Amino acid sequence: DAGIxxxxxxxxxxxxxxxxxxxxxxENHRYMYWYRQDPGHGLRLIHYSYGVKDTDxxxxxxxxxxxxxxxxxxxxxxxxxxxxxxxxxxxAISRQGTEAFFGQGTRLTVV
Amino acid sequence: SQELEQxxxxxxxxxxxxxxxxxxxxxxxxxxxxxxxxxxxxLIFLMMLQKGGEEKSHEKITAKLDEKKQQSSxxxxxxxxSHAGIYLCGAPGNAGNMLTFGGGTRLMVKP
Numbered sequence: 001d002a003g004i005x006x007x008x009x010x011x012x013x014x015x016x017x018x019x020x021x022x023x024x025x026x027e028n029h030r031y032m033y034w035y036r037q038d039p040g041h042g043l044r045l046i047h048y049s050y051g052v053k054d055t056d057x058x059x060x061x062x063x064x065x066x067x068x069x070x071x072x073x074x075x076x077x078x079x080x081x082x083x084x085x086x087x088x089x090x091x092a093i094s095r096q097g098t099e100a101f102f103g104q105g106t107r108l109t110v111v
Numbered sequence: 112s113q114e115l116e117q118x119x120x121x122x123x124x125x126x127x128x129x130x131x132x133x134x135x136x137x138x139x140x141x142x143x144x145x146x147x148x149x150x151x152x153x154l155i156f157l158m159m160l161q162k163g164g165e166e167k168s169h170e171k172i173t174a175k176l177d178e179k180k181q182q183s184s185x186x187x188x189x190x191x192x193s194h195a196g197i198y199l200c201g202a203p204g205n206a207g208n209m210l211t212f213g214g215g216t217r218l219m220v221k222p
Contacts (some may be wrong), residue, residue, distance in 0.1 A: 033210075038131040040214075043215075047207050100210055102154040104152060104153040
């Protein structure tokens with residue numbers, strides 16, 4: 001299995017609070033991604049990174065920010081969580097930007 | 112933007128039966144990836160196809176990319192309960208360094 005760890009695996013938070021999800025890799029892959037998975041919408045890309053401090057938006061980036069200060073860590077922050085951000089969040093890594101390996105997911109519930 | 116449509120959306124088969132899942136793209140595919148997701152878990156990479164007419168097999172799962180590179184099929188022979196899960200196809204997005212996904216096919220195998 002690719003060395004990807006997501007933390008936390010489960011989180012319940014209140015509306016309006018900030019939340020940070022962490023993705024840690026041990027593969028030294030250049031590309032890292034954050035997706036969310038929702039019934040009826042499949043997997044949608046939130047943000048991705050193509051190197052340290054190099055990030056770009058995906059199709060559903062509103063309300064989310066990311067940071068990558070080290071190759072191995074990619075953080076996803078919800079500045080002020082809303083109920084519409086209740087979802088399962090997946091981190092993925094890729095060496096060359098296409099074939100991707102996924103983490104186990106973080107189930108986030110915003111109440 | 113490229114869109115991937117999977118069919119069927121869900122499938123229930125009797126153990127031992129063969130089945131096929133399709134993934135159709137709105138544009139020419141320059142790579143097609145198949146993943147499997149067990150319920151509540153992350154995505155597991157199955158296969159990658161790049162050339163028109165290419166076919167790959169892994170155990171009892173065979174994937175093909177048609178000559179025109181706009182459709183891929185995933186065929187499972189003699190299905191088993193262990194094949195149950197969600198199958199997703201993914202393809203490089205507009206920027207080429209991320210994957211966009213189809214909506215998934217939920218497979219259930221009845222013993």
